[in-house]
Amino acid sequence: MSLLANTGVLLGKELRTEFRSRELLMTTVVFILMVIVLFSFTFDPSSSEARRFGGGLLWLAFLFAASLMLQPCFLREQTNDTLSALRLAVSDPFAILLAKLVANTLFLLVTELLMLPVFAVLYNLAVLPVFGQLLLVFFLGSLGVSIAGTALSAISAQARMRELLLPLLLLPLLTPVLVASTQVTAGLLDVEPFIQWKGIGFLAVFDLVFLTALWLFGEYLLEE
Amino acid sequence: MKKNALGAAVVVLLLACAAYAAFFIAPTDAKQGVVYRIIFLHVPSAETGLVSFFICFIANVAYVLKRQPKWDWMGIAAAEVGLAFTTVCLITGPIWAKPIWGIWWTWDARLTSTAVLWLLYVAYLMLRTLIEEPERRALLSALFGIFAFIDVPLVFGSIRWWRTQHPQPVIMGGPGSGLDPTMKAVLFFCWAPMLALMILLMHSRYRLEAMRGDLDVVRREAEAA
Numbered sequence: 001m002s003l004l005a006n007t008g009v010l011l012g013k014e015l016r017t018e019f020r021s022r023e024l025l026m027t028t029v030v031f032i033l034m035v036i037v038l039f040s041f042t043f044d045p046s047s048s049e050a051r052r053f054g055g056g057l058l059w060l061a062f063l064f065a066a067s068l069m070l071q072p073c074f075l076r077e078q079t080n081d082t083l084s085a086l087r088l089a090v091s092d093p094f095a096i097l098l099a100k101l102v103a104n105t106l107f108l109l110v111t112e113l114l115m116l117p118v119f120a121v122l123y124n125l126a127v128l129p130v131f132g133q134l135l136l137v138f139f140l141g142s143l144g145v146s147i148a149g150t151a152l153s154a155i156s157a158q159a160r161m162r163e164l165l166l167p168l169l170l171l172p173l174l175t176p177v178l179v180a181s182t183q184v185t186a187g188l189l190d191v192e193p194f195i196q197w198k199g200i201g202f203l204a205v206f207d208l209v210f211l212t213a214l215w216l217f218g219e220y221l222l223e224e
Numbered sequence: 225m226k227k228n229a230l231g232a233a234v235v236v237l238l239l240a241c242a243a244y245a246a247f248f249i250a251p252t253d254a255k256q257g258v259v260y261r262i263i264f265l266h267v268p269s270a271e272t273g274l275v276s277f278f279i280c281f282i283a284n285v286a287y288v289l290k291r292q293p294k295w296d297w298m299g300i301a302a303a304e305v306g307l308a309f310t311t312v313c314l315i316t317g318p319i320w321a322k323p324i325w326g327i328w329w330t331w332d333a334r335l336t337s338t339a340v341l342w343l344l345y346v347a348y349l350m351l352r353t354l355i356e357e358p359e360r361r362a363l364l365s366a367l368f369g370i371f372a373f374i375d376v377p378l379v380f381g382s383i384r385w386w387r388t389q390h391p392q393p394v395i396m397g398g399p400g401s402g403l404d405p406t407m408k409a410v411l412f413f414c415w416a417p418m419l420a421l422m423i424l425l426m427h428s429r430y431r432l433e434a435m436r437g438d439l440d441v442v443r444r445e446a447e448a449a
Contacts, residue, residue: 148371151367151371152368152371155351155364155367155368156351158355158360158364159351159354159355159364160354160355160356161354165350165351165354168347168350169347169351169368172340172343172344172347173344173371173372173375175340175375175379175382175383176375176378176379176381176382179382179383179386180382180386183386198385199386202381202382202385205378206378209374209378210371210374213370213371213374217288217367217370220288220363220367221364221367223363
């Protein structure tokens with residue numbers, strides 16, 4: 001119970017910090033928008049082509065955005081020297097990671113949902129009929145990205161060249177998420193939309209595996 | 225020193241025997257001709273690379289739990305040697321693929337997962353160069369190594385399910401697949417020198433890292449004094 005209570009308090013802190021400035025959300029939204037617009041120059045952005053490439057485009061944009069958005073997650077604690085205070089405050093250090101990863105998932109989901117209508121309009125794709133299923137893929141995908149990303153951002157925050165290092169560590173690790181979410185999203189954007197439950201299951205397995213790994217090894221990430 | 229030279233001699237001898245077996249004992253393939261003989265280098269390198277990465281994973285877990293520098297040295301040695309073998313595999317693959325498939329590369333499950341594996345361990349080595357403090361470097365890289373290794377089956381699974389255009393693997397690919405018994409024997413025999421080479425390289429790299437570690441301790445003491 002204390003884990004959940006601690007996580008709740010820390011999550012409140014993460015959300016308050018972000019919503020005071022909204023820096024992270026704004027920058028990420030603009031970044032994704034930029035990628036979506038720039039991508040249109042790399043292929044013929046007609047509806048049929050967009051159906052083929054749309055899923056991949058969207059997820060690449062999300063992944064790149066996430067690898068930038070996750071940077072300040074631990075860096076902020078480090079520059080303000082608040083990590084040791086956080087560690088002292090909670091009984092289980094996993095609560096710190098859990099709060100951060102839930103916050104990151106929420107931030108990612110918000111930006112993705114803000115960008116989805118823009119993407120649908122620009123590439124002439126019908127997303128409303130499959131909105132529920134898309135939300136499920138977005139949630140499971142973003143959760144996976146956030147679990148791995150939170151862990152790796154704790155690592156990269158302690159290294160030199162951290163801005164470049166995080167994408168370098170994170171992107172190859174997220175290959176399975178990219179493959180599975182792209183496939184499911186592509187199925188949902190099809191002329192006759194269908195949902196690949198295999199992909200959904202795979203994403204859930206990825207999330208579970210990495211969440212377990214984080215639970216087992218997470219406390220070592222926060223050692224000082 | 226003497227032991228090392230002896231080990232190197234054994235490895236060279238084994239490699240020579242394997243090369244002889246690969247060129248003269250294994251029969252020429254009916255369809256592919258002599259080109260196929262590169263598998264005697266390609267397949268053992270791939271397998272040896274995987275063995276090295278597994279050793280790296282064990283060393284990483286051991287370091288996180290025990291915090292003895294020797295596990296860190298073992299981790300870096302295994303990762304570097306594994307990366308070297310995987311690089312050999314990734315280079316010999318296209319050399320074979322060009323005359324047989326007509327293309328250098330295809331985004332098939334095995335090729336793609338090997339490429340992602342290679343990238344993951346390059347990232348592991350990059351991470352190590354970017355953290356100064358030895359203990360922090362050892363711990364954080366060990367943790368990344370653990371995450372990377374856990375990711376490998378997921379990478380392979382995802383790519384195999386969704387990205388494969390290539391037919392089933394020839395070896396252990398189900399009914400109808402399989403190698404000529406002599407070829408198979410030679411292939412298994414060729415794995416031995418690769419493993420021996422892996423042990424030799426890993427041992428030398430481990431010793432080098434151990435010496436670096438000792439040097440670092442002495443340097444710190446000198447600076448403190």
